[in-house]
Amino acid sequence: DIQLTQSPSSLSASVGDRVTVTCRASQTISNYLNWYQQKLGKAPKLLIYAASNLQSGVPSRFSGSGSGTDFTLTISSLQPEDFATYYCQQSYSTWTFGQGTKVEIK
Amino acid sequence: QVRLQESGPGLVKPSETLSLTCTVSGGSISNYYWSWIRQPPGKGLEWIGHIYYSGSTNYNPSLKSRVTISIDTSKNQFSLKLSSVTAADTALYHCARVHTSGWVDSWGQGTLVTVSS
Numbered sequence: 001d002i003q004l005t006q007s008p009s010s011l012s013a014s015v016g017d018r019v020t021v022t023c024r025a026s027q028t029i030s031n032y033l034n035w036y037q038q039k040l041g042k043a044p045k046l047l048i049y050a051a052s053n054l055q056s057g058v059p060s061r062f063s064g065s066g067s068g069t070d071f072t073l074t075i076s077s078l079q080p081e082d083f084a085t086y087y088c089q090q091s092y093s094t095w096t097f098g099q100g101t102k103v104e105i106k
Numbered sequence: 107q108v109r110l111q112e113s114g115p116g117l118v119k120p121s122e123t124l125s126l127t128c129t130v131s132g133g134s135i136s137n138y139y140w141s142w143i144r145q146p147p148g149k150g151l152e153w154i155g156h157i158y159y160s161g162s163t164n165y166n167p168s169l170k171s172r173v174t175i176s177i178d179t180s181k182n183q184f185s186l187k188l189s190s191v192t193a194a195d196t197a198l199y200h201c202a203r204v205h206t207s208g209w210v211d212s213w214g215q216g217t218l219v220t221v222s223s
Binding site: 001036042043044087089094096097098099100 | 150151152153156164166167200205207208209210211213214215216
């Protein structure tokens with residue numbers, strides 16, 4: 001199985017901060033990497049697909065980058081509604097998810 | 107806008123079989139992959155498996171021996187069976203629609219299944 005390791009596991013940030021979450025794959029996965037946001041008690045929501053493509057309706061402050069084994073999700077200016085847990089997911093082979101990164105209010 | 111709704115028992119006894127159904131509305135079940143994904147309370151997401159509308163399946167190797175996913179295109183439904191359950195199978199079970207390129211673009215809200223005697 002391909003392991004996905006997210007860092008950090010949690011972070012505290014303020015509204016307006018630039019936030020970066022990383023996802024590292026245990027082997028190369030090209031750009032088969034997607035990002036989801038999950039708020040408490042809700043289903044996950046797709047933010048970024050194929051490493052860098054913004055899902056329709058997702059604010060442009062979200063962006064994704066990377067290829068191979070190292071990927072990044074960036075929130076350019078954190079908004080109150082962005083406090084949530086973020087997961088990466090690979091579809092290069094048998095699907096796996098990262099363990100999640102919880103973004104909390106500082 | 108496609109909608110997915112999970113249904114099934116919320117309580118299953120250890121060693122028995124967990125059975126859930128996902129009903130798809132607002133769109134056709136054809137030409138997509140459909141998936142089950144679970145989330146133990148307070149923990150992360152675990153992919154269980156996919157089924158294509160044609161019936162071909164792909165399962166998580168760690169669950170493969172206990173999982174069966176099936177589809178009924180006439181009813182716009184697909185189903186999950188997980189046998190020989192233990193407390194470790196207690197989770198929120200989501201059904202989901204999978205884009206052919208490998209991401210989930212629609213999720214059901216999830217149904218909590220507790221394994222307990």
